[in-house]
Amino acid sequence: MILSLHPINPEKRKLQQISDKLLEGNVYIFPTDTVYALVADSQSKLGVERLYELKNISKNQPLSLVCPNISVASNYIENLPNEAFRLMKKLTPGPFTFIIRANKHLPRVSFSNQKEKQIGIRIPDAIYLQELMKMHPNPLTSTSVFTNDEFIIKVESLEEIYGSRVEGIIDGGIVDIELSTILDVTGDKMIVLREGKGSDLL
Template sequence: MILYLHPDNPEIRKLTQISQSLKKGGVFIFPTDTVYALVADANSKEGTEKLYSLKNMPKNKPISLLCRDISEASQFIEHLPNQTYKMMKKFSPGPYTFILKANKNLPKPCVIHHKDRHIGIRFPDHIYLQELLKIHDGPLTSTSVLTNDEYLTDIDDLELLYGQKVEGVIDGGLLQVEMSTILDCTEETLKVVREGKGFSELGIENI
């Protein structure tokens, strides 16, 4: 089922309904600042397991935690290097995944898939997810929509393949395939895992 939200002022009523469905274990497909992604409530075991099943991912493959801001993310981080904090503050929200050491507060469903206690944190720069995170109680978790090694960017293709498998596909128009930049921040020295969208803006080199 394709769902439509106002591009500038997403309807709070609709977002509230989506939030409630996520709490009950539902999974939605949302546009992000990179590609379309499967999204679930990070605290929902049912939703997280469904997300893995839909993408046919092995249980040991980590997924990202979507947070509304640094304050919320800090609740799940064991150690936040000063360099990383400054970078987060300057470039968030944006197309970046920050890999950090998680603490004991990491949502239980995520612990199953993050044996090394590392977690990818994202602050998506897309109004639909930003507004949803403002009203949703807790973080979300997500993974990009990938079928047969191809990222789906057309809403009709998403509806055809996933319309009957998820609670809703949020129409974000035709997206370009641009992956997030992944930064390993688990040590004091930052390492670039993947150069993606927004990398040149950081002004750093791969180490």
């Protein structure tokens, strides 16, 4: 089911309904500031298991933790060097994935299968996700929509493939194919693991 939200002032009633459904273990597809992504509540075991099933990937494959801002993200970070903090402050919200060392507060249902306590944190510049997270009690867990070796950029194509398998697909129009830039900030110096959207800002 394709869902439409106002592009400037997303309806709070609709967002609250989505939030409630996420807490029940449902999965949605949201547009981000890069590609479309499968999204679940980070504390929902059912929702996270459905993410893996929909993406058809091993539970050892990493997922991303989506947060509204650095303040919320810091609740899950073991240690963030000053340089990395300044970088995150400069670049977020934006199309970046920050690889960080996670602390004991990391949602176990989302990340218990990962051997190393390192996760990717996303703080996307995407109005629908940002407005949803203002009312949703937990960070979100997400993974990009990738089918048959291709990123799906049209909401109509998403409906054909996932319409009966997810609770809803948020219409964000045609999105970019460009992926996020991945930055490893676990050490004293930042390392660029993948150049993507926004890499020109580094």
